[in-house]
Amino acid sequence: MRKIYLVLPEKCTGCRTCELSCAYSHQIEQQPGAPRIRAYNTKPPLEKGIPVVCFQCDRPACQEVCPTKALQRNLETGAISIDYDRCINCHACYAACPFGNIHIDPINTRVAKCDLCGGSPKCALFCPTGALSYK
């Protein structure tokens, strides 16, 4: 049975540990990449927050506009991930995602998105409140 990546915004405090763990687990030559999840602190100080992360849509706009079929669903995790061998960095996916969940990685100036870390999402692992979980 496929695991489910569950986001419970009620539990989020906006601490942004998810962002940190995401950035560091996607390092390129020891530089942290852009995080593919953003946590917004809605009631400071760290009382309430909202995490915004890729919804792995059933009908992904990013996949539909990609000219190289670089965005494909991983059948085990259910996540849409970018095949960088195919990606031509045209930014169509960035323009297409209505939720802003395609990011531009400034280090490599290439696009990036949440791919559930291939099956063990670090954000869920490190989230202190259980707002993010993968079971």
Next chain:
Amino acid sequence: MDILINGKKVKTRKGEHVLEVARREGFDIPSLCHHAALTPDGACRLCLVEVEGPEGKNKVTTACTLEVSQGLSVRLDTPEVAANRKVVLEMLLSRVSDSPTLLKLADKYGLLEMRLVPQGEKCVLCGLCARVCTELVGAKALTMEGRGTETYFQPPFGEPAKDCVGCGSCAFVCPVSCIEYKKTDKTIEIWGRNFERLACTECGEPLDLTPEHRDLIRRRTDLLTPAEMQLCGGCERRTTMKTMQRVVEGQQTLETARR
């Protein structure tokens, strides 16, 4: 089916080519004109490998175009492969003498002597820019003009690219970074064209998007409106966040939030 690469048995699927298979297995084969999303072109001739044939009659060929077949056995670094690859590299370097990409390859494959007259060109004629533009992006703004050593990958007649949308994919895939893609706050310049650089309608941050590219992307799906596309990631996320907040606070149901 299984094939042999340097004597090692590797798994392959029908229709694959030796280049992708070898790289997947960790073998190193250089190439310039190969791209995973394009059909193999066999233009640069760097990815040479030796196919073992009957009675010791081996054949040197390009790995990118070599389809896997039952009983196929290839060797990657035979003397024949190494010698020919060095000459191909030498030829490429004579064309573009100062390319870091080529110089690195020369180092790696033991090319020590440059015997040919340097040509002072910038482009290695791999063709990736035109193929990507034609086969993937669909703008078809670039073509292979001229013939022989006077070949140029450029817009037709070398004039400002009529059909270009300013997406910059060509510059990205170029293995020697010889395509100029210049971004200013208000413009994107490439191939003699000066495109309007769209800005986020919310916060005004310049986007990597031109009106032409936006229209081209829209034609690939019915999911998008022009207005939606002209927002930066940050503003879109904030909107998403606000919607989620309203749902959490009971001000909106999940159904209405889901458009």
Next chain:
Amino acid sequence: MTKFTTPAQLTDHVAKAKATRDPNKIRVSVCAGTGCKASGADALIAAFQAELEARKLDVEVLSTGCHGFCERGPLVVLHPSGVLYQKVKPKDVADILEKTVQKGELLPRLQYRDENRQIFEKEHDVPFYKHQERIVFAMNGHIDPRSIDDYFSMGGYEALGKVVGQMKPDQVVEEVIASGLRGRGGAGFPAGWKWRFTRQAEGDRKYLICNADEGDPGAFMDRSVLEGNPHLVLEGMIIGAYACGASEGFIYVRNEYPMAVRHIELAIAKATELGLLGQHILGTDFCFNVHVNRGGGAFVCGEETALIASIEGRRGSPRVRPPFPAQKGLWGKPTNINNVETWANVPTIINRGAAWFASTGTGDVSKSPLGGSKGTKIFSLVGKVNNTGLVEVPMGITLRKIVFDIGGGIKDSKKGRTFKAVQTGGPSGGCIPDAFLDHPVDFDELAKLGSMMGSGGMIVMDDRTCMVEVARYFVDFLKEESCGKCTPCREGLRAMSEILNRLVRGQGRHADLDLLEDLGRTMKTASLCQLGQTAANPVLSTLRYFRHEYVEHVDHARCPAGQCIDLIEYRINEQCTGCTICAKKCPTGAITGQNKERHVLDQSKCVRCGVCFDVCNFNGVSILSGPELAGKAKE
């Protein structure tokens, strides 16, 4: 004439046309091939027509395709006597009709003489023709290429009637395989195998292509076949379409062959009119249409995948094979592509049988067509021979026979010129020296010698031909024609051109020769298409057999053949008789001298055009090169 609606109608018609052709009718066959047209054949034909009208003679003047003996055009052959007249002018017409046709008197001034001034009266006795075996060219001198009736009267379309009426497509394929017919375009791949692959390939429609992009410098065989007997090629294609299951055919002709285009278009129109092309050919389910595509001036479009790209409207760049055109060709469909001469052999094979064809030529093709070279091959014999033109010879004939018996030996041999080499296969081929003159000409033998059959170019070279210059010429040609897609061909040819152009100017370096070989090896191994793979052949073969010439150029800035302009000097020697011909012909006035006194050549005015050397009948001009020249230091 109305459309044929059954194969039997066609067969009957051809039989009747053959029977009613009067072998005793007096015909004046005037060669109107491109070569003779350039020498005035049109005016000649007009003169004959006018004279015949005036004299009211029952004689037919026939405007035909190329006879082959291009050196001696305009050519006139009288039938049925077979008398051959050469270099005929309109002012000779009256005499020919009055004296030869009406009274049987010959005109020696128009007859062919060999080097020893011996006259040959009849066409088939002339050595140039005697040693040939004209099968593809059989009809060339006997029919007007614009007339389908002429073609019928000589048995044309008999094979088509037999194929559609009595044979199944598979049978036709097997017949062509059994004949051993190998492609005449250069590669020599068995035609029948290609047909079989195309027939067996999966596809909802299949195409046929005739490659008439003949691009080798000096080659004009396909031109003369298409111009002189277009129906022969067409019939071969229709039979091929029937065998392969093709519904549409394309003839890709170089745009530089306007007469060929005109004649083949006329042939297509006529054949369509009579139901030999188009829908329901001869009343059967077999449908086949043929279109003519004109090339845009690119040698590389003779390569089959580049040709296909060109027909598709794309840039003429070859693509990787596999997949081969038989599987995925024109517009992705199974496509069989053959050369003009290959198609032209098909009707004869059907008429006379595969067994007959397989019994000709060399080798044994009972197990595989690659076991030998069968049939004939047309060569364009050009260069330093006395008899230049198109020759059709049986496979297995020796080079010596072609050059000396048919070609009449080396031009100016009396002035001391000797045979040096023969270049075969055009820019993809190599030079063969005199040691191999007794080798048979066939696909495999020529390849063993480091050359190839190619499409049939045969350039004879004498002792005054510099082999380094020959290599430079071909490399420069290929450099301009390389499509530029792949690195080894594009950059290899550029580098070779740079080196060879230095060599002929005496600016060679020691490392140049090894570099040429190194480049050549990679071009051969790593190029994408056969243009690149064979591009090094002229260089490699001349290096193999004439390395000493290269070494002389590099080490001593000397051109042993006396051809490289930057390395030679002309001087008048003691054998000069003062005849003043050279002084009169010299374009710059560099030669001065009194009548009957040894002349003097002013080097400062000399542009080394060589005219003085050519016109001197006393060997009074010497060509010096190398260290013996004063003041010519090597860089």
